[in-house]
Amino acid sequence: MNVIPLTCALGAEIQGVSLAEASRNSPLAQEIKALLLEHKVLFLRNQQITDAEHAAFARHFGELQDHPLVDSAEGEPGIIQIWKTPESPPERYENVWHNDSTFRECPPMGAVLRCVECPPVGGDTMWANMELAYERLPEHIKETIADLRARHSMEALFMAAKPIEERLAMKARFPDPEHPIVRTHPVTGRKSLFVGGFVTHLTNFHTARNVRVGQDWHPGASQLLQYLISQAFIPEYQLRWRWQANDVAIWDNRCTQHYAVMDYAPCHRKMNRATIVGDRPF
Numbered sequence: 001m002n003v004i005p006l007t008c009a010l011g012a013e014i015q016g017v018s019l020a021e022a023s024r025n026s027p028l029a030q031e032i033k034a035l036l037l038e039h040k041v042l043f044l045r046n047q048q049i050t051d052a053e054h055a056a057f058a059r060h061f062g063e064l065q066d067h068p069l070v071d072s073a074e075g076e077p078g079i080i081q082i083w084k085t086p087e088s089p090p091e092r093y094e095n096v097w098h099n100d101s102t103f104r105e106c107p108p109m110g111a112v113l114r115c116v117e118c119p120p121v122g123g124d125t126m127w128a129n130m131e132l133a134y135e136r137l138p139e140h141i142k143e144t145i146a147d148l149r150a151r152h153s154m155e156a157l158f159m160a161a162k163p164i165e166e167r168l169a170m171k172a173r174f175p176d177p178e179h180p181i182v183r184t185h186p187v188t189g190r191k192s193l194f195v196g197g198f199v200t201h202l203t204n205f206h207t208a209r210n211v212r213v214g215q216d217w218h219p220g221a222s223q224l225l226q227y228l229i230s231q232a233f234i235p236e237y238q239l240r241w242r243w244q245a246n247d248v249a250i251w252d253n254r255c256t257q258h259y260a261v262m263d264y265a266p267c268h269r270k271m272n273r274a275t276i277v278g279d280r281p282f
């Protein structure tokens with residue numbers, strides 16, 4: 001196995017490994033899991049695997065989870081199809097920096113994404129190392145945000161264009177959870193900044209320490225939140241992957257964010273994702 005780091009921030013390409021074999025070989029899958037903790041995002045080229053092998057490999061990391069708004073592969077629950085065609089409705093998108101599914105009380109620990117079909121050019125995905133983003137914050141910001149929490153909402157991000165009844169029904173299924181702004185990785189113990197695209201507002205900013213009079217609340221909380229969200233935009237924390245069909249990316253959703261660049265219309269782009277159940281953030 002060759003492991004080639006891709007940037008100074010995160011990511012490595014693994015060569016000389018077949019995920020079809022790893023799907024049946026637990027020690028090999030555990031080796032890849034250890035590399036994931038180190039590099040946060042892993043890439044493998046030329047993996048001609050079936051949906052069943054894809055799901056079986058991902059299950060070495062944990063149980064799989066479908067998505068309330070995205071179709072799953074027929075006969076293979078656990079593999080969601082993020083397929084874009086010229087006819088795709090405009091109101092579903094991934095071109096926002098985010099950790100996956102933080103609208104859940106227990107967001108996924110990670111994902112295994114396979115490129116089924118990609119446009120001739122464009123449709124890259126970017127990742128950002130949110131541990132680095134946290135580590136490099138000024139000390140006074142770290143102190144300010146140490147105990148802050150934020151509301152995450154699938155209603156606000158994915159349901160805004162839907163009729164109110166549908167929107168409220170989805171909100172009843174996924175009541176907007178609250179998560180810490182600074183998350184501790186359950187395995188490595190490292191801290192990361194945990195504010196992605198599903199965040200709507202800070203929930204406990206309004207204290208005597210932060211707010212003297214009501215006028216402080218809105219600009220103080222929203223400017224701080226915007227500043228924290230914008231840390232993922234810093235190129236020194238990022239990598240960008242240019243897909244080929246049968247590439248696979250594996251990422252740790254607890255300490256990275258990602259962004260699927262939507263610059264390829266009207267081409268097709270078809271990605272299959274196995275999403276792995278995670279823990280409650282703390």
Ligand code: SIN
Nearest residue numbers: 082094100125260271
């Ligand atoms: C996602 O947001 O999980 C999808 C990423 C991609 O399609 O590149």
